[in-house]
Amino acid sequence: xxxxQLDERRLREVALTPDEYSAIVDQLxxxxxxxxxxxxxxxxxxxxxxxxxxxxxxxxxxxxxSVLQGPGENAGAVNIGEGWAAVFKIESHNHxxxxxxxxxxxxxVGGIIRDVIAMGARPIALLDSLRFGPxxxxxxxxxxxxxxxxxxxxxxxIPTVAGEIYFEDxxxxxxxxxxxxxxxxxxxxxxxxxxxxxxxxxxxxxxDTGRDGIHGASFASVELDENSSQRRPAVQVGNxxxxxxxxxACMDLAHTDAVVAIQDLGAAGLTSSVAECAGxxxxxxxxxxxxxxxxxxxGMTPYHVMLSESQERMLVVVQRGREAEVESxxxxxxxxxxxxGEVTDDGCLTVVDGGREVAQLPVALLTDGAPxxxxxxxxxxxxxxxxxxxxAPLVDPGAALLRLLASPNLSSRRGIFRRYDHMVxxxxxxxxxxxxxxxxxxxxxxxxxxxxxxxxxxxxxxxxLGAQLAVAEAARNIVATGxxxxxxxxxxxxANPDRPEVYWELEETIAGLAQACRVLELPIVSGNVxxxxxxxxxxxxxxxxxxxxxxxxEDYGRRLEAGLRSEGDFVLLVGSSHNDLGGSExxxxxxxxxxxRPPALDLTRERAVHKLMLAAAGGGLLRSAHDCSDGGMLVxxxxxxxxxxxxxxxPPVQSEGPVRTDAAFFGESPSRFIVSVPSRAMPEMQTLAxxxxxxxxxxGLAGGDVIEFEGQFRVSLAEMRQAWxxxxx
Numbered sequence: 001x002x003x004x005q006l007d008e009r010r011l012r013e014v015a016l017t018p019d020e021y022s023a024i025v026d027q028l029x030x031x032x033x034x035x036x037x038x039x040x041x042x043x044x045x046x047x048x049x050x051x052x053x054x055x056x057x058x059x060x061x062x063x064x065x066s067v068l069q070g071p072g073e074n075a076g077a078v079n080i081g082e083g084w085a086a087v088f089k090i091e092s093h094n095h096x097x098x099x100x101x102x103x104x105x106x107x108x109v110g111g112i113i114r115d116v117i118a119m120g121a122r123p124i125a126l127l128d129s130l131r132f133g134p135x136x137x138x139x140x141x142x143x144x145x146x147x148x149x150x151x152x153x154x155x156x157x158i159p160t161v162a163g164e165i166y167f168e169d170x171x172x173x174x175x176x177x178x179x180x181x182x183x184x185x186x187x188x189x190x191x192x193x194x195x196x197x198x199x200x201x202x203x204x205x206x207x208d209t210g211r212d213g214i215h216g217a218s219f220a221s222v223e224l225d226e227n228s229s230q231r232r233p234a235v236q237v238g239n240x241x242x243x244x245x246x247x248x249a250c251m252d253l254a255h256t257d258a259v260v261a262i263q264d265l266g267a268a269g270l271t272s273s274v275a276e277c278a279g280x281x282x283x284x285x286x287x288x289x290x291x292x293x294x295x296x297x298x299g300m301t302p303y304h305v306m307l308s309e310s311q312e313r314m315l316v317v318v319q320r321g322r323e324a325e326v327e328s329x330x331x332x333x334x335x336x337x338x339x340x341g342e343v344t345d346d347g348c349l350t351v352v353d354g355g356r357e358v359a360q361l362p363v364a365l366l367t368d369g370a371p372x373x374x375x376x377x378x379x380x381x382x383x384x385x386x387x388x389x390x391x392a393p394l395v396d397p398g399a400a401l402l403r404l405l406a407s408p409n410l411s412s413r414r415g416i417f418r419r420y421d422h423m424v425x426x427x428x429x430x431x432x433x434x435x436x437x438x439x440x441x442x443x444x445x446x447x448x449x450x451x452x453x454x455x456x457x458x459x460x461x462x463x464x465l466g467a468q469l470a471v472a473e474a475a476r477n478i479v480a481t482g483x484x485x486x487x488x489x490x491x492x493x494x495a496n497p498d499r500p501e502v503y504w505e506l507e508e509t510i511a512g513l514a515q516a517c518r519v520l521e522l523p524i525v526s527g528n529v530x531x532x533x534x535x536x537x538x539x540x541x542x543x544x545x546x547x548x549x550x551x552x553x554e555d556y557g558r559r560l561e562a563g564l565r566s567e568g569d570f571v572l573l574v575g576s577s578h579n580d581l582g583g584s585e586x587x588x589x590x591x592x593x594x595x596x597r598p599p600a601l602d603l604t605r606e607r608a609v610h611k612l613m614l615a616a617a618g619g620g621l622l623r624s625a626h627d628c629s630d631g632g633m634l635v636x637x638x639x640x641x642x643x644x645x646x647x648x649x650x651p652p653v654q655s656e657g658p659v660r661t662d663a664a665f666f667g668e669s670p671s672r673f674i675v676s677v678p679s680r681a682m683p684e685m686q687t688l689a690x691x692x693x694x695x696x697x698x699x700g701l702a703g704g705d706v707i708e709f710e711g712q713f714r715v716s717l718a719e720m721r722q723a724w725x726x727x728x729x
Contacts, residue, residue, distance in 0.1 A: 006037075014041025023371055028361075035303050035351065035359040039366065042268035042307060043275060046531050049370035052497045053529045056510045064523040066486060072280075073192055074118040074264055076525025077185075078487045080552050082444050085187045087121035090129070090180035090452070090491045090548040092530035096235040097177040101144025105177050106152040107236040110243055110311050112181040113158065114264035117250050118314065120191035121183030124427060125439055126153045128163035128179050129452040129491070129546040133172025135408055135728070141175045149179070150419040155240035156247065160420035161428055161437035162451055165728070167408045170460075170542050173535040178491040178528075180548040182450055184441065189254050193263040195277035195284050198345040199320045200260055202274065202286060205330050205337040206246050206313035208296035212236050213269070213309025242312045242335075249333040250314065256329070258322035265313040271306045271366070273315040274341075275349050279367035285348045288341035290358070302351060302358040317343065375497055377504030383461045386582050386596025394662035398713030400590055401634055404666065406723040407589050410631045412642075415729035433643065434562040435480035435627050438553065447556025449483035452548050455630065458598035460542040461583045463505045465598050467512030467545050472606050472670055474547040475520055476627040479610050480673060482560045482617035483551030488517060490527040490547055495540035497531050505543040513545060519603040520610075522549070560617055562626035563644030564676050567703040569623055571640075571648050572685070573633060575609050575672030576695045579663040585631050586666035601670050605694075609671045612692040621681040621688070628672035634665040634707075636674045637699065638720050641707055647717055650700030650709045676702055 006021060014037055016024075024040055025031055032040060046052060062070040068085050069077040075089035093108025109126060116123045128149055132138040142165075153160045158181075185191075195202075213236035253259045263273045270288070278284040290305040300308075316337075318326050323339055330337040344350070349366060351359040362369075394400060404410055417432040429447065430438035436451035453474035459466030475485045490513065497503045517524055534540035553559055564571070581587050582596025616622050624644065628636040641647055653664045660667075677685050689696040700709075708714040 014038055015045040016041050020044060020371060027365055027369060033359065035306060036361055038303050038307050039271045039359060039361060042271055043366045044370040048268055048272060050529055051370045052373045052375060052531060053506065055372055056507060059510055059514045060524045061514060061517050062523050062525060064487065064521070067523050067525055068187065068190060070523065070525045071527065074115040076487065076489060077119060077190055078525060079187060080446060080448065082446060083186055084441060085185050085190050086182060086448060086550055087116050087119045087185055088180065088182040088489055088548065088550055089115050089526040090178055090489045090546065091528040092491050092493060093177050093179065094174065094493065094530050094533055097145055098175055100235040101141050102148040103235050103237055105145040105148030107238040107311050108177055108179045109149055109152040110238045110240065111264065111266045112179045113156065113243065114266065114314065116181045116183035117247055118193055118262045118264045119185065120189045120254060121185035122251055123158050123181050123183040124425060125182045125437065125450060126158050126160040126179065127450060127452050127548065128160065129454065130163065130165040131171040131176035131456070131544060132167050134167050134169060138167065138172065145175065145177055146416055146419055152238055152240045154421045156244045157424050159422045159424045159428055161422050161439065162432055164452055165413060165416060166456065168542065170539065173539040174533045174541050176493050176533065176541065176544060178546050180452055180489065182448065182550060191262055193261045193277050194280045195286060195317050195343045196260055196281050197319065198343055200343045201318045201320055201323050201339045202288065202341040202343065203316040203318050203323065203326060203337055204293060204313060204340045205316060205335055207239060207242055207310055208294045208336060209305055209308050210296045210310045211300065211304055211308060214304060214307045236309050236311045238311045245333040245335055246312055246314060249330050249335055252329050253326070256325060258319050258325050260317040260319060263315040265315060267309065269307055269309045275363055275366040277315065277317065278349065278363045283345055283347050285344040285346045285363055286341055287344050287350045287352070289352050289354070291354045292338055292340045294336050294338055302353050306351060375503040376500055377507045378500035379504050380501035384595035388579060388581060388660065391591060394665065396713065397634065397665050398715040400666065401638060401715060402719060402723045404585060404589055404631050404635055405638060405720055406727050407585055408727050409585055410635060411727035412725045413728060414725065429556050430481055430559055430561055435477040438481050438483070438556060438559050440556045445555045445557065447483065447553030447559055449478045449481045449551040449553060450549070451477040452546055453477060454544055454546045456542040456544040457583045457594060459509065459545060461596065462598050463508040463543045464512035465601060466543065467509045468516040468601050468603065469598060469670060470545055470547045471513060471516035471520065471522065472601060473627065473629050474549040475522065475610065476673070478549055478551035479613050480560060480562065480625045480627045481553065482558055483553045484614060485520065485522055485549055485551045488522050488524045488547055488549050490524055490545060492527070492529045493533055493541060493544040493546065494531050495534040502540065509543050509545050516603060520607060558617065560622055560625045562640055563624060564640050564646040564702045565623045565644055566678065567646060569676040569678055569702045570682055571699045571702055572675050572677060573672060573697040573699050574613065574675055574694060576669065577633065577659050577664055577667060577672070578669045579660055580667040580669040581663050584666060584668045586662065599669050606671045608692050609694050612688055612694045613673060615688055616685060619684065621677060621685050622675050623678060624676045626674045628674060629668065632666040632668050633672070638707060640674050641717055642721055642724060646702050647704040647706045648700045648702050649704060652709055652711045
């Protein structure tokens with residue numbers, strides 16, 4: 001069948017290619033009308049269909065003994081015991097935040113919260129992962145994004161408890177804003193967004209529908225260019241106070257069995273929420289009357305209503321005949337709700353406007369019809385090599401330490417997280433500033449640890465190894481609190497996959513994630529892919545696979561924190577050091593280079609170190625624990641001292657042997673922790689280390705107000721604090 005091709009401008013507006021349009025025509029046996037074209041455009045966009053990454057994502061492990069829900073729902077869920085499930089997911093809101101930092105970040109937080117609510121869970125914590133260009137040029141984006149995260153989370157009453165922030169040139173035009181939410185639900189109340197039951201009603205609740213956010217999903221599926229600022233209307237506007245009412249109303253729905261499913265209205269709005277709910281049930285369809293959708297603007301067409309991404313809206317599938325029961329709950333929270341349609345059994349999404357049909361599309365075409373893109377990856381030119389013998393020797397470790405502590409990528413994040421309320425809800429027992437946050441599960445002794453992590457510089461130098469290191473470091477963050485790592489959610493941020501070298505990075509990253517998660521027995525239960533993070537073919541971001549992870553403490557009273565706690569304790573380095581300066585912060589700050597291969601990672605050794613640490617923590621041998629990561633051993637030791645307000649005195653680091661002095665102090669070898677141990681526990685700690693075949697090295701004794709390595713350097717805590725706290729505010 002020959003149908004006239006649309007012009008490229010119109011196709012680009014709906015993020016479709018000429019070939020995709022032809023595929024639509026072939027499957028429909030006709031040309032789509034304007035409403036249908038918009039619906040297909042948003043659901044076939046990269047943001048919604050994952051057409052460039054879906055085949056690769058199947059390689060990731062997603063099952064495990066504790067997994068209750070893996071990928072494919074609004075969020076993942078794992079069993080944490082005592083009848084509770086933890087529900088969690090991370091997502092990106094990068095393009096909107098580049099154009100409108102405050103609202104882009106705020107609505108990213110609002111959207112991820114609704115994903116957790118849709119599973120029947122009460123959100124208990126927020127986390128973030130942020131990337132910006134260098135300061136001070138990026139100050140506008142930094143301040144806007146941080147204000148947006150804090151503004152939304154603080155208003156809705158969910159603590160922001162952990163996160164990370166990095167500054168690199170490659171993010172100057174393409175900042176990354178990833179938001180993660182963790183929630184709790186009794187296992188028997190865990191919900192799935194499935195439109196089951198022919199004749200059941202579709203009820204829309206929350207904010208009235210406006211024109212904001214139209215083509216937001218399409219906007220997130222193309223590169224930014226000089227005209228991107230004109231897409232500001234594609235950025236949604238949030239209302240956290242309304243979402244708070246929506247949250248509490250959805251929690252009240254747990255007291256009735258009239259609700260079949262709940263689905264967030266996020267990217268692609270009503271189109272995606274209805275299609276995805278129906279698409280999870282074989283043969284199911286839906287009929288919607290857009291004239292019944294409450295609106296806040298006059299003159300809105302069916303096209304506007306179906307594509308609007310107005311925030312704070314949920315779709316609820318209600319048993320037929322029990323609509324009034326559910327609507328009364330929403331009325332109690334002063335929320336607008338309306339029955340807008342019903343579940344059908346014809347496998348089609350039919351849209352009417354009063355008595356006039358305006359669209360009819362097969363659900364399968366909307367949700368699974370986008371042709372998968374078969375791209376070819378090609379390895380880029382080899383990254384700059386590193387010859388350690390060419391580096392100038394380390395002369396003054398103390399001065400280098402102060403410069404590293406003042407680096408924007410290593411300095412204190414207190415200036416960021418002090419803008420967030422991390423104690424609301426009265427569950428936070430390990431606050432921001434350490435390795436991972438810990439929240440207590442009220443009514444139990446259980447503690448839930450959580451973190452986000454990724455060193456994108458490693459991923460730039462070697463995406464496969466960099467991805468493995470991101471998983472390993474996130475796991476160490478969890479282990480440092482005394483918790484057992486449980487499961488992962490990931491947010492894969494990349495540039496334009498149409499470029500072979502970027503697609504190769506995506507392939508290698510996913511291979512690395514799969515390998516690390518299998519060895520460490522960590523299922524990936526949810527996630528997000530964000531592509532096209534570059535500007536006009538230039539300024540491509542580093543591969544940035546952000547890892548969100550949760551872990552479980554059987555008794556939160558036995559949690560560990562990073563700061564030294566008692567003078568006279570032995571301070572130990574757990575794990576082995578090597579000449580790992582490739583991609584390090586030391587190499588960048590002291591030598592102005594980003595080069596070499598990232599630190600080598602032995603995943604079997606990583607597991608052994610985790611087991612030792614958990615055994616030592618469970619046995620009450622440790623007073624504190626801190627992961628060695630960015631900046632190496634000496635920066636980690638300084639952070640332990642600064643967080644605890646206690647210094648440490650050490651014998652000199654030996655410059656002879658296989659490990660160089662600069663690498664011993666600042667190399668970023670993985671699988672290492674700084675721990676403090678009371679003297680009485682040292683014999684048992686040494687026995688445990690031998691049993692697990694892990695090297696443990698005595699660094700020194702906690703005490704005083706300086707870090708001193710005898711004969712090498714001496715720096716006061718006051719000097720370190722001045723450098724550490726003065727950069728990111």
